[in-house]
Amino acid sequence: MIKFKHESLETNTGLLLVATMLAISVAGMVEIAPLFLIKDTVEDVPGVRPYTPLEQLGRDIYIREGCYTCHSQMIRPFRDEQLRYGHYSLAAESKYDHPFQWGSKRTGPDLARVGGKYSNEWHVQHLIAPRSVVPESVMPNYPWLMENRLDYADIGARMRALRAVGVPYSLNQAEYERNVKQFGAEMAAQLHIPNARESLIAQVKANNYDGDPSFVSEMDALVAYLQVLGTMVDFSKIKPEELVKYR
Amino acid sequence: MAEQHVKPQGPQTTGHVWDGDLQEYNNPLPQWWLYGFYVTILFALVYWIVYPAWPLGEGFTTGLNSITYVNSEGKEETWHWNTRAKLLKETQAAAAQQKPWFDRIAQASYQQIVQDPELMGFVNSAGRALFNDNCAGCHQIGGAGKIGHYPNLADDNWIYGGSFEKIRETIVNGRQGYMPPFAEALSRDQVEALAHYVLSLSGEPHDARLAAEGDKLFHSHTGACYYCHGSDAKGRQDIGAANLTDRIWVWANVPGARDMPAKVAAVRQVILGGLNRGIMPAWGGRLNEEQIKVLTVYVHQLGGGQ
Numbered sequence: 018m019i020k021f022k023h024e025s026l027e028t029n030t031g032l033l034l035v036a037t038m039l040a041i042s043v044a045g046m047v048e049i050a051p052l053f054l055i056k057d058t059v060e061d062v063p064g065v066r067p068y069t070p071l072e073q074l075g076r077d078i079y080i081r082e083g084c085y086t087c088h089s090q091m092i093r094p095f096r097d098e099q100l101r102y103g104h105y106s107l108a109a110e111s112k113y114d115h116p117f118q119w120g121s122k123r124t125g126p127d128l129a130r131v132g133g134k135y136s137n138e139w140h141v142q143h144l145i146a147p148r149s150v151v152p153e154s155v156m157p158n159y160p161w162l163m164e165n166r167l168d169y170a171d172i173g174a175r176m177r178a179l180r181a182v183g184v185p186y187s188l189n190q191a192e193y194e195r196n197v198k199q200f201g202a203e204m205a206a207q208l209h210i211p212n213a214r215e216s217l218i219a220q221v222k223a224n225n226y227d228g229d230p231s232f233v234s235e236m237d238a239l240v241a242y243l244q245v246l247g248t249m250v251d252f253s254k255i256k257p258e259e260l261v262k263y264r
Numbered sequence: 265m266a267e268q269h270v271k272p273q274g275p276q277t278t279g280h281v282w283d284g285d286l287q288e289y290n291n292p293l294p295q296w297w298l299y300g301f302y303v304t305i306l307f308a309l310v311y312w313i314v315y316p317a318w319p320l321g322e323g324f325t326t327g328l329n330s331i332t333y334v335n336s337e338g339k340e341e342t343w344h345w346n347t348r349a350k351l352l353k354e355t356q357a358a359a360a361q362q363k364p365w366f367d368r369i370a371q372a373s374y375q376q377i378v379q380d381p382e383l384m385g386f387v388n389s390a391g392r393a394l395f396n397d398n399c400a401g402c403h404q405i406g407g408a409g410k411i412g413h414y415p416n417l418a419d420d421n422w423i424y425g426g427s428f429e430k431i432r433e434t435i436v437n438g439r440q441g442y443m444p445p446f447a448e449a450l451s452r453d454q455v456e457a458l459a460h461y462v463l464s465l466s467g468e469p470h471d472a473r474l475a476a477e478g479d480k481l482f483h484s485h486t487g488a489c490y491y492c493h494g495s496d497a498k499g500r501q502d503i504g505a506a507n508l509t510d511r512i513w514v515w516a517n518v519p520g521a522r523d524m525p526a527k528v529a530a531v532r533q534v535i536l537g538g539l540n541r542g543i544m545p546a547w548g549g550r551l552n553e554e555q556i557k558v559l560t561v562y563v564h565q566l567g568g569g570q
Contacts (some may be wrong), residue, residue: 020564021491028280047318047319050319051319051324053323054319054322055319055322055324055508056322056323068329093347094347094350094351094353095347096351096358098352099355100397101397103550105348105351110500131548131551133545133549134398134401134545134550135401135402135545136541136543136544136545137413137543138413138542139401139413139542142413150401150402150404150410150414151355151401151409152415202454208423209345228541229539237275244305255550256335256336257335257336258333258335258336258341258343258352260348261333261343261346261348261349261352262343263348264316264347264348264349
């Protein structure tokens, strides 16, 4: 019988290499492979759709400003979180997020269901000067969002990039018609890449998120994004025990 | 003198010598540490058996542990342990604990709740938690509000009405305040006169001559202010037109202005630009019926409910 000693590994480079690769492969198989194999990790729930061009640019600003360093977007299935933030987050709700914004650091509150909780006006005021509405807040001021013109020249390219990784933005008539079936005509038009700029401007005009109709600001995009967070799934139409069975 | 522990020999080495003089100390882990490590391995083995752990093709080992909860048909259902099932069970247990209270809230009329000290104790604790989570972001802790942005809920002045029914309506459906802008309809002088008149209604410093002019304008078809604010300027709660005579300022920050020109400017700004804000989100979809009732009574008793 060969007596195995740690020393044999330490003094034999070839053996160390093989053993290291073995350890990493096993860990990789166990941790990564199931994500591709296990069925039903992403819940089959109605309502989840890709972001409109404006919301998507708002999301890009959210990432640019580093909001994710203090805010998570992941309500865990605990009672205290459910009471404060609302229904726990579903995997399906971030299936079109690339990269997802789940996060694990909460200096500020979770934002997974912040959509509709405050008025647009509140968001604008809060982003410009957080302490003017929440005195104990430690959030920095973001006044430039109101002054910066939103750069949407490359929105088409951004959407094409997301389409390449599986987000159903449409480029041609066939894809557009598929979206009409899945998301309805109005939404499908907004998800159509050739129309991206027109639908972005139309969404700003219809909602005037930042209260200043004179130009399309970065604030318009960010508020549009915040207001849609967590609002796509109607939980009153889903039985809670159905979601249990996805785990 | 401090006692010195001197080891009889130097530490053991692995026995190897590299490059003529490089040696490696051999310091084994303390025994308790080593056995502690073995215990964690043992713990993992037990954990694998009891809880969902190992992936198996398209599924995974679900573990021996299970959780029983009540499904939406009211029947008991058992599923392997997971955090969602655990949450569902805990939520149902907590709801069962709170049920007697919420049942009493649901059955009692608003008047009965207010007169029942026990129920009011519940309203004050549950209502405060709900208020701080959902309302305080705008209306601030205690309902003090933010002048120029969010109405004060702790006074006895109500834009849309302070009865239980009206407060409930506001919470469930939200509100959307609106006043048309007068920048184009009125001249600069007319707006100035109106601002002085509005200030005079609350006993603020004003120019009497301009206020008299504004008074006429207010009640004329040109200014048409009385359409919404009423000929007595006391407002109309059914459309959310503010009472201008009660010295309470919601939109124009008159109390915060130093002198008469600043106060006039604050009022002028509202008349010129109108209001297309004052939007309160609807809570009907976020809170359930009982929670809204608790919140209604809580907000009602914050200030002077009507």
